[in-house]
Amino acid sequence: xxxxxxxxxxxxxxxxxxxxxxxxxxxxxxxxxxxxxxxxxxxxxxxxxxxxxxxxxxxxxxxxxxxxxxxxxxxxxxxxxxxxxxxxxxxxxxxxxxxxxxxxxxxxxxxxxxxxxxxxxxxxxxxxxxxxxxxxxxxxxxxxxxxxxxxxxxxxxxxxxxxxxxxxxxxxxxxxxxxxxxxxxxxxxxxxxxxxxxxxxxxxxxxxxxxxxxxxxxxxxxxxxxxxxxxxxxxxxxxxxxxxxxxxxxxxxxxxxxxxxxxxxxxxxxxxxxxxxxxxxxxxxxxxxxxxxxxxxxxxxxxxxxxxxxxxxxxxxxxxxxxxxxxxxxxxxxxxxxxxxxxxxxxxxxxxxxxxxxxxxxxxxxxxxxxxxxxxxxxxxxxxxxxxxxxxxxxxxxxxxxxxxxxxxxxxxxxxxxxxxxxxxxxxxxxxxxxxxxxxxxxxxxxxxxxxxxxxxxxxxxxxxxxxxxxxxxxxxxxxxxxxxxxxxxxxxxxxxxxxxxxxxxxxxxxxxxxxxxxxxxxxxxxxxxxxxxxxxxxxxxxxxxxx
Numbered sequence: 001x002x003x004x005x006x007x008x009x010x011x012x013x014x015x016x017x018x019x020x021x022x023x024x025x026x027x028x029x030x031x032x033x034x035x036x037x038x039x040x041x042x043x044x045x046x047x048x049x050x051x052x053x054x055x056x057x058x059x060x061x062x063x064x065x066x067x068x069x070x071x072x073x074x075x076x077x078x079x080x081x082x083x084x085x086x087x088x089x090x091x092x093x094x095x096x097x098x099x100x101x102x103x104x105x106x107x108x109x110x111x112x113x114x115x116x117x118x119x120x121x122x123x124x125x126x127x128x129x130x131x132x133x134x135x136x137x138x139x140x141x142x143x144x145x146x147x148x149x150x151x152x153x154x155x156x157x158x159x160x161x162x163x164x165x166x167x168x169x170x171x172x173x174x175x176x177x178x179x180x181x182x183x184x185x186x187x188x189x190x191x192x193x194x195x196x197x198x199x200x201x202x203x204x205x206x207x208x209x210x211x212x213x214x215x216x217x218x219x220x221x222x223x224x225x226x227x228x229x230x231x232x233x234x235x236x237x238x239x240x241x242x243x244x245x246x247x248x249x250x251x252x253x254x255x256x257x258x259x260x261x262x263x264x265x266x267x268x269x270x271x272x273x274x275x276x277x278x279x280x281x282x283x284x285x286x287x288x289x290x291x292x293x294x295x296x297x298x299x300x301x302x303x304x305x306x307x308x309x310x311x312x313x314x315x316x317x318x319x320x321x322x323x324x325x326x327x328x329x330x331x332x333x334x335x336x337x338x339x340x341x342x343x344x345x346x347x348x349x350x351x352x353x354x355x356x357x358x359x360x361x362x363x364x365x366x367x368x369x370x371x372x373x374x375x376x377x378x379x380x381x382x383x384x385x386x387x388x389x390x391x392x393x394x395x396x397x398x399x400x401x402x403x404x405x406x407x408x409x410x411x412x413x414x415x416x417x418x419x420x421x422x423x424x425x426x427x428x429x430x431x432x433x434x435x436x437x438x439x440x441x442x443x444x445x446x447x448x449x450x451x452x453x454x455x456x457x458x459x460x461x462x463x464x465x466x467x468x469x470x471x472x473x474x475x476x477x478x479x480x481x482x483x484x485x486x487x488x489x490x491x492x493x494x495x496x497x498x499x500x501x502x503x504x505x506x507x508x509x510x511x512x513x514x515x516x517x518x519x520x521x522x523x524x525x526x527x528x529x530x531x532x533x534x535x536x537x538x539x540x541x542x543x544x545x546x547x548x
Contacts, residue, residue, distance in 0.1 A: 005142050005243040006253070007041040008033035011216045013207030013236045015283060016051035019063065023049060023070035026085060027077050029238060034081035037240045037253070040140050044085035045172050045205035046149050047097065052174035052205060053212070054088070058127045064090055075105045082108075082139055086148060086172050094129040099146045099172055101137045111135035113148035114157050121176065121212060121527070121536050124150075134164040142168055142245050145198070149173045153188055158196040166198060168243065173204040177215040177272050178530050179265055182233075185217075190225045199223045199248045206236055208279030211527045211534050213272045223248035234271045266437035269430070269528055270305075273422050276526035277397070278309035280420050286395040288314030292385050292415070293336065293344075295319070295329025296458060298423060299399040300336050300449045301435050305422050306397055312341045316394060319346045320381045322353060332450050339448050349380045356380070378414025386417055395419040398523055403428040403475060405522060405533055406482050407508060408515030416522050424525025425532040427482065428458075428475040473504050481508045487531040492547045509547040517541045 010029050014022045026044055033042040046052055049070050050063065057063050067087050074083070082103050089098035089110065097113040112131025116124040134157070135146045145161025145168070152158065152171045161169060169192070175185065189200055199222045206216035218231040220241060228250035231239045240253040281289055289306045293299045306315045319333040330346075337344035356376055364372075389396040398418035400410045402425050410416050423431060435454050439447040457467050458475075472478055481500055484490040485508065490498075495505045519533050520541060531537050 004245065005041065005140050006037070006039045007043060007201070007241050007243060008037055008039040009201070009203045009218045009231060009239040009241060010042055010044045010048075011204065011206050011218050011231050011235075011237055011239065012045065012048070013279070014045075014048060014051040014205065016054055016209055017057050017063070018051065019049055019066040019070050022051060023073055027074055030074075030078045030081055030083055033238060033240075034078070037238070039081060039240065041082045041084065042238075043170060043172060043201065043203045044083070045203055046086040046099075046174040047088060048085050048172075048205070049087040051209070052214075053121075053123075053209070055123070058088055058095065064088060064095070071100065071107070075102055075107065078102075079105045084146065084170055084172065086174075088128070095127060096131060097124060097128045097148055098131075099135070099148050099170075101135075101146065109135055109137045109146070111146040111148070113151060115150040115154050117150045120531070122150075134160040134166075136161060136164045136166045142243065144168045144170050144201075147171045149175060152192055152200070152202070155192065155195050158192045158198065162196045162198055167245070168248075169196070169198050169200045171200055171202045173202060174214060175204050176212040176527065177268075178528055179269060182215070182217055182268075185219070186227070189219060189221050193221055193223065193225045197223065199243075199250070201241075201243075201250075204231075206234060206275075208276040208283075208526070210280070211524045211532065211536070213276040213279075213526055213528070215268070215272065220250040222250060228252075233268060234275045266433055269426075270434055270437060272528055273305050273426070273434075273526050274309045277305055277420065277422050280524075281310060281395050284395070284419075286393060286419075288316065288392075288394040290316045290318065290385060290389050290392065290394045290396045291399065292381055292396075293317045293319045293333040294399070295326070295332040295453065297431055297435055297449070297453050298401055298428075300332070300453050301431055301438070302397055302399045302422050303336060303340060303342070304438050304448050307340045307342060314394070315340075316343045316345075316388070316392065318385060318388060319344070320349050320384060321346065322349050322377055324377075328452070328456070332453050335450055336448070336453075339446065347384055349377060349384070352380050353377055375411045375414060378411035382411075382414045382417035389419070397422060399423065400522075401426050401428050401431050402529075402533070403472075403479055403482060405519055406486060406515075407472065407478070407511035408518050409472060410518065410522075412518055412521060416518070418523050421523045421525035424522070424534075425528045427479040429479045473508065477504065478508060481505055482512070485509055485512060486533075486537070487529060506547060513539070513543070513545065513547065516543075 030042050033039040089096050099111045101109040114131045118125040145166030147157050202219040204218050205214045215233050217233045220229040222228050229252045242251045317337045385396050396418035398421040401423040435449045484495050496502045516539050
C-alpha cells in the first residue's frame with residue numbers, strides 16, 4: 001500500500017429530474033475540489049445526476065438520454081481529478097443503478113448495485129436490474145472497491161470487493177433520515193469493517209425530496225471501526241479528507257470540524273422538519289408559506305418551523321375565529337405572530353358559518369347539530385386559506401400531526417387542505433417535546449411558543465367546551481398504541497397484552513383502518529419515523545379486514 005489519498009466528499013442537495021442542473025453542480029464541485037482543495041478524488045452520491053429518488057421518471061427514455069449527455073459533458077469538462085458518482089445506466093437493454101469512475105475524461109470503470117432495496121419507501125426492483133460483479137479501481141495506488149448504498153447493509157458486496165483486492169470501500173448513498181437512522185448506519189458500517197477488515201468512505205446526500213429528507217452525515221470509518229470523521233447533519237458542503245493508506249485511517253482537511261453523532265432526538269428531528277419544509281416549498285417554486293393559526297400547539301409549532309425554514313418575511317399567519325374560539329386562543333395567536341415578526345391577519349368565519357347554516361336550514365330541519373356543523377367550520381377555514389394561498393403564491397401548510405391523521409381526527413377539505421404537512425409523521429406527544437425544544441434554543445431567551453399553549457388541554461374549538469380527549473384517549477396512551485399498531489404491526493391482542501385497556505385498543509385500531517380514505521387524500525409530509533403514512537405504508541381503502 002502506498003502514499004496518501006486526498007479526497008473530497010460532495011454532500012450536495014440536488015433536484016430530482018434536473019439532470020442539466022445537477023450535472024452543472026457536479027462539474028462545478030469537481031473543479032472546486034481539484035483547484036481549491038487539490039483533491040485526487042471527488043465522490044458524489046447515489047444517482048446524483050438524476051437526484052434521488054427519480055421514481056417513474058426512470059421509465060422516460062428522454063431522462064436517460066439526458067443522463068448520458070450529462071456524463072459526456074462531465075467527462076469533457078473535468079479532467080485532472082478522478083471522480084466517482086452515481087447515475088442510472090443503460091447496458092445491454094437493461095437499466096442499472098450504477099457508480100461510475102471517471103479518469104482523464106473517460107469512464108474508467110463502472111459498478112452495478114447488487115442489493116436493490118424493495119421495502120418501505122424503496123422500489124428499486126421496479127426500475128433496476130441487480131449487478132453481480134465487484135468493481136475495484138486503482139486511485140493513486142489505493143485499490144478502492146465501489147459499492148452503492150444498500151450494498152453496505154449486507155455482507156456480500158463488501159466481502160466480494162475484498163476478495164477482488166480492495167483495500168478501501170467507497171459507498172455512495174441516498175439514505176433518508178428517520179429517528180435513530182444514524183445510529184443504525186454506524187452499527188452496520190462497523191459490522192462491515194469487522195467482517196471485511198476494510199475502512200469505509202460513506203458519502204450521503206442531503207436535502208428534502210417530497211416525503212423524504214436526507215440528512216448527509218457522511219462518515220469515514222477506519223479499519224479499526226472508529227469514526228475518523230462525520231460531516232455535518234442537514235448541511236450541504238464539500239468536505240476534504242486525507243486517507244493514510246499505511247494505517248488505513250482518515251484525517252479531515254476541511255475547515256468544518258467533524259460533527260458529533262446527534263443523540264438528541266429533538267434537535268435532529270427539528271432540523272429534518274425545517275429542511276423538509278424549506279426544500280418542498282422552494283423547489284416547487286412557491287414564494288413562501290401560509291398557515292392557519294388556531295392558538296393551539298400544532299399550528300404554533302408549524303409556524304415556527306416555517307419561519308426557521310423560509311424566513312419570517314416569507315410566512316403569513318391567519319387566525320380565523322368563530323363563536324367557539326376562546327379569548328386565550330386569540331391572544332396566543334397574536335403573541336406568536338408578533339414574537340416571530342410574521343404578517344398576521346384575523347378573518348372571522350362567523351358570518352360565513354351563519355350563511356351556510358341558513359342555506360341548509362330546511363335540509364337539516366329536525367336533525368341534531370353534530371360533527372357536520374363542526375366540519376363546516378373547518379371547511380370554511382380551508383377555503384379562506386386556499387384563497388390566500390392562490391392569491392399570494394404562498395403554499396398552505398397544514399398543521400395536523402400523526403396522532404390525528406392516524407385516527408382520522410381531521411376534516412377532509414378543511415384543516416387537511418394544503419400543499420404540505422410538516423407534522424404529518426410527528427406524534428402529538430413529540431409535538432410537545434419539539435415545542436419545548438424550540439423554546440429552549442430561542443435567541444435572547446425569549447420563548448416563541450407561549451407556555452400556556454403547551455400546557456392547556458388541546459381542543460379543536462369547533463363546539464362548546466370541546467376537548468380532544470372527549471373523542472380520543474389521552475395522547476400518551478394513544479401514541480403508544482399507534483406506535484405498536486402502525487409502525488410495528490402488533491395485533492390488537494398483542495397490544496392488550498402489553499398492558500393497554502382492551503376497549504381502547506380495539507377502538508383505536510378500528511379508527512386507523514377506517515380512515516385510510518382520509519389519509520390517501522392528505523398532503524405529503526416529512527417522513528421522520530420508521531413507518532410514515534404515505535408511500536411508506538400502503539393499505540387498501542376498501543377492505544373487509546377487521547382487527548382481532
